[in-house]
Amino acid sequence: MLGPWFLSPTLAVGANSALGYVGRRWRRERTHQRPQFARAYGDRMQVDSLPLVGPPTPLLPMSRLGSALGIGTDRLWVKRDDLTLVGGGGNKARKLALLCADALDVGATVLVTGGAVQSNHVRVTGAAAAMAGLRAVGVVGGRRGAPEGNVVLDALFGIELIDAADRYGAVDLAAAIEAECERLRSAGERPYHIPLGGSSPLGASGYVAAAEEIRAALGDCTVYVADGTGGTHAGLVAGFGDHRRVRGVDVGAVPDVAGVVAALAGDVASVVDRPVPIGVPWVDGGQVGAGYGRSTRAAEEAMTLAARTEGLVLDPVYTSKAFAAMVHDVRDQALPDGPVVFLHTGGLPGLFVERHMRTMAGG
Numbered sequence: 001m002l003g004p005w006f007l008s009p010t011l012a013v014g015a016n017s018a019l020g021y022v023g024r025r026w027r028r029e030r031t032h033q034r035p036q037f038a039r040a041y042g043d044r045m046q047v048d049s050l051p052l053v054g055p056p057t058p059l060l061p062m063s064r065l066g067s068a069l070g071i072g073t074d075r076l077w078v079k080r081d082d083l084t085l086v087g088g089g090g091n092k093a094r095k096l097a098l099l100c101a102d103a104l105d106v107g108a109t110v111l112v113t114g115g116a117v118q119s120n121h122v123r124v125t126g127a128a129a130a131m132a133g134l135r136a137v138g139v140v141g142g143r144r145g146a147p148e149g150n151v152v153l154d155a156l157f158g159i160e161l162i163d164a165a166d167r168y169g170a171v172d173l174a175a176a177i178e179a180e181c182e183r184l185r186s187a188g189e190r191p192y193h194i195p196l197g198g199s200s201p202l203g204a205s206g207y208v209a210a211a212e213e214i215r216a217a218l219g220d221c222t223v224y225v226a227d228g229t230g231g232t233h234a235g236l237v238a239g240f241g242d243h244r245r246v247r248g249v250d251v252g253a254v255p256d257v258a259g260v261v262a263a264l265a266g267d268v269a270s271v272v273d274r275p276v277p278i279g280v281p282w283v284d285g286g287q288v289g290a291g292y293g294r295s296t297r298a299a300e301e302a303m304t305l306a307a308r309t310e311g312l313v314l315d316p317v318y319t320s321k322a323f324a325a326m327v328h329d330v331r332d333q334a335l336p337d338g339p340v341v342f343l344h345t346g347g348l349p350g351l352f353v354e355r356h357m358r359t360m361a362g363g
């Protein structure tokens with residue numbers, strides 16, 4: 001299978017390379033230290049999670065959307081994780097709240113992560129680093145153009161962007177992040193490696209709490225979520241204890257995202273001392289279109305529908321495809337029984353990239 005569009009095939013990230021490796025290594029090195037991790041947030045408090053998320057994010061009915069789709073006003077809900085506190089919001093806050101606390105606990109001086117040029121994860125890592133008093137480096141792959149979208153915010157938050165291909169040549173992006181950590185280590189820094197999407201078992205475990213918030217409000221339900229690296233999906237599944245509660249919508253960022261979710265959900269469950277989730281990952285591969293970062297007619301229609309029925313802004317890369325999958329299932333009468341929750345994972349800055357602006361504004 002081809003890798004994501006923003007990486008050359010040699011940079012493609014496989015399910016068993018980056019995510020699996022980090023998961024295994026984290027378990028080996030950190031599990032026994034769990035009670036001690038992240039005791040410090042500056043000198044101000046002792047926490048194992050930084051306050052990057054805020055209070056439980058709103059869970060709101062999408063009554064006008066339900067009416068417009070002809071299924072009544074009480075079936076569809078939206079969980080507003082686009083409204084988390086740090087760096088413009090989005091799903092990365094729940095992961096980074098734990099990862100940054102761990103970084104402080106181990107005495108790190110600099111967070112090192114990576115992604116596509118327009119990575120939301122890199123942007124929010126920059127903001128989280130600022131809140132934690134750390135430096136941050138983002139190793140990015142893909143075409144570089146005029147500063148736009150997330151890149152503008154990267155500059156504002158002061159994250160240092162490094163072009164993976166320029167510095168490390170044609171290597172796996174995850175390997176380039178590790179190589180950058182090594183370079184910083186030899187320069188006397190203490191780097192903290194955050195994998196792509198923040199999707200280590202510890203990072204993904206941030207989504208256990210989101211599952212609990214949803215279950216406390218709605219009981220048994222199904223959550224639609226965009227699958228990039230699969231960490232958000234895996235954390236939710238670990239929180240529900242059941243793969244059938246989560247429908248991931250592949251956006252084409254990594255090959256075999258279902259395989260990643262299966263392994264990572266088990267790893268997250270062990271981080272939070274829960275049973276291995278029952279069932280198998282449920283991933284909808286029907287919305288990828290031409291690939292990662294390429295919008296589709298269905299995604300564009302979803303953006304307009306969400307905006308004009310619920311006043312919701314979706315992004316062109318992730319949330320619009322997840323929303324399109326949910327709308328498709330409503331129209332196909334394939335919606336699961338019970339309440340259905342669309343997890344809004346953020347990504348708004350990605351709309352302000354020239355090609356997407358032209359499409360959505362009709363330019």
Ligand SMILES: Cc1ncc(COP(=O)(O)O)c(C=O)c1O
Nearest residue numbers: 120197228229230231232345347
């Ligand atoms: C806006 C947005 N939604 C969803 C995702 C996917 O999350 P995950 O990588 O945990 O699958 C991302 C990942 O970057 C994202 O930026």
